Amino acid sequence: NAGVxxxxxxxxxxxxQSMTLQCTQDMNHNYxxxxxxxxxxxxxxxxxxxxxxxxxxxxxxxxxxxxxxxTEDFPLRLELAAPSQTxxxxxxxxxxxxxxxxxxxxxxxxxxxx
Amino acid sequence: QQPVQSPQAVILREGEDAVINCSSSKALxxxxxxxxKHGEAPVFLMILLKGGEQKGHEKISASFNEKKxxxxxxxxxSQLSYSGTYFCGxxxxxxxxxxxxxxxxxxxxxxx
Numbered sequence: 001n002a003g004v005x006x007x008x009x010x011x012x013x014x015x016x017q018s019m020t021l022q023c024t025q026d027m028n029h030n031y032x033x034x035x036x037x038x039x040x041x042x043x044x045x046x047x048x049x050x051x052x053x054x055x056x057x058x059x060x061x062x063x064x065x066x067x068x069x070x071t072e073d074f075p076l077r078l079e080l081a082a083p084s085q086t087x088x089x090x091x092x093x094x095x096x097x098x099x100x101x102x103x104x105x106x107x108x109x110x111x112x113x114x
Numbered sequence: 115q116q117p118v119q120s121p122q123a124v125i126l127r128e129g130e131d132a133v134i135n136c137s138s139s140k141a142l143x144x145x146x147x148x149x150x151k152h153g154e155a156p157v158f159l160m161i162l163l164k165g166g167e168q169k170g171h172e173k174i175s176a177s178f179n180e181k182k183x184x185x186x187x188x189x190x191x192s193q194l195s196y197s198g199t200y201f202c203g204x205x206x207x208x209x210x211x212x213x214x215x216x217x218x219x220x221x222x223x224x225x226x
Contacts, residue, residue, distance in 0.1 A: 033213045035216075040218065040219075042116065042217050043214075044216075045214070048213050103158065103214070105156050106155060107154070108154075
């Protein structure tokens with residue numbers, strides 16, 4: 001199993017551009033999450049999904065959108081990129097909800113908006 | 115609300131012990147502990163559930179004090195490989211689906 005994979009690993013965007021961060025998991029996990037991590041800070045939840053077709057907002061959803069058309073994929077869309085979105089983005093998955101199940105994290109996407 | 119971790123950073127010699135604390139102002143259902151090495155993804159260490167026992171494996175263990183809403187991570191006879199940033203992630207009762215709220219992390223440096 002590859003686990004959780006993310007592409008790209010690095011990306012530089014200009015202000016106002018858009019992009020999609022890809023996330024795929026091959027563990028048949030129901031739950032998937034997107035976090036962002038700013039320097040010296042913990043991870044903040046952007047969006048999460050409890051299954052295909054179901055998504056919901058986390059703590060910091062503004063400026064982002066998600067979709068979940070399959071169990072495996074959970075892409076994160078950035079519209080009109082802003083410097084405040086410069087961060088490292090982690091996708092994670094778990095079999096069920098967080099209360100009893102560990103989250104598996106992807107390797108991250110380092111995004112710079114200039 | 116974001117849990118508070120302490121200390122923010124600690125430097126140890128190989129073989130010394132360390133304790134990292136995680137406190138919340140709200141009642142918790144579970145506490146997760148993760149370790150992240152520089153430039154890498156967080157890696158799961160353990161989960162402590164409300165009403166559960168102290169957990170651990172090898173020389174890393176943790177406890178969950180429900181009355182104080184506090185969890186502590188214990189690293190015994192630390193090894194060089196223990197270096198990294200440790201995060202606690204907390205979950206409120208009934209909030210199983212919506213991810214974890216992570217603390218800012220504790221930087222642990224183990225020196226030879």
